[in-house]
Amino acid sequence: MKNSPPIKDPRTWTGEASLDEHDQVQLRDAGIREAVAYAATHSPFYNRLFAEEQIDAEAVTDARTLESLPFTTKGDLGRLGRDFWCVGDDQIVDISTTSGTSGEPTLYPMTAGDIARLGRNEFLSFQCAGIARADTVLLAVTMDRCFIAGLAYYEGLRQIGSTVLRCGAGAPGHLLAMVEKLRPKVIVSVPSFLKIVGEFGASQGISVAGSSVEKLICIGEPLRAADHSLNPLGEILKAQWNAELFSTYGITELATSFCECDAGAGGHLHPSLLHAEIVDEEGRTVPGGQVGELVATTFGVEAMPLIRFRTGDMTYLRREQCECGRVTPRIGPILGRRNQMMKIKGTTLYPSAVQRILDGIEGVRDYVMVVTSPTPLSDELEILVALVDEVAESSEMVGHRLQGELKVKPRIRIESIENIERFQHSQNLRKKQRFIDRRAAPLH
Ligand SMILES: [Zn+2]
Incomplete structure (x- = not known):
């Protein structure tokens, strides 16, 4: 245990946008085998759990056999936090925390390889939203306070090669000045803050609708109803900014997010990074399109991999091909928390x-x-x-x-x-x- 894990070079990972269904299944099942074997040998928590429950990690070979493993809950992470850590302190380069809206925040350690994987996720997500190397992107998100999201976006944009403006989420005046001066095409931010910026602009005689901004990547708050139509806040933003809206949803403990493409019909999942399941109240897998709790297994995580993690978020999976041509599954809008x-x-x-x-x-x-x-x-x-x-x-x-x-x-x-x-x-x-x-x- 605590051996130094091999660090993957994100440039060698496959570009999954073009994968067909067969290749995705291969990628998914290989990810499952690798994740379970790694957790069994490197994670004190899973090592003990598998021994106690007499689970043979080698018998878990695909999505179906994965379903025989017990869930990991937020309660497990809260009680036994450090038992999930698979590497020694000398391997950890960053510790992020969950926002802790209920109870103590969870610590999320990352190795250099995990930061590359985190960036890879956003690299793929921003590609979904059509962001390219030549674009200037303004990050109006919290970059510090141990939040993972700002780091993830920055790293992803660095992998794409876009120009990044790290404005932060505090000052509408500064943000508008940067928009005027450097003419970014994209802003990544929380929808309610973007609304405040638009209103502040109007009070100063500046119309954000006429600005250089063409795309808003919206995080942290829902933008759409269950049928993907814009909610009232989404409608306001679209009219206010005259921009295309993309909703993205991420979970710290999974170091993964799901971002919409311009079809705006669910956040695309990246099969090299994560496997998602939707389960009912009894923990049974439900068919595609049916609402249940999102459960996920991370692939390629070195410091704190999670197997069948219950997110507590209620949503549904769409498996049919997207209008954008991708065949990767999509996560529908988050409808609420399971316990709500x-x-x-x-x-x-x-x-x-x-x-x-x-x-x-x-x-x-x-x-x-x-x-x-x-x-x-x-x-x-x-x-x-x-x-x-x-x-x-x-x-x-x-x-x-x-x-x-x-x-x-x-x-x-x-x-x-x-x-x-x-x-x-x-x-x-x-x-x-x-x-x-x-x-x-x-x-x-
Ligand atoms: Zn799509």
């Missing part, structure tokens, strides 16, 4: 779906959702809403809009904006909460 899923009168519902509708109602100023579980099999959702104008709007109007789209009618209670804000900060978390879960704690 609600069962209301037999209908499955995620807070993000409710949020999408409420964000689209002009008369709604702000809101907070509170879910309770009066009986074990059924949840109850109450939405506290502050209206822009209480005389012109009513709880019935909000209720009808929700019922029309969700097929269930949550309880609506009109509250003052002060009360809504008090609720949003009642859990003493740094970020304001629009979803308050008062059900019994989930098992995982």
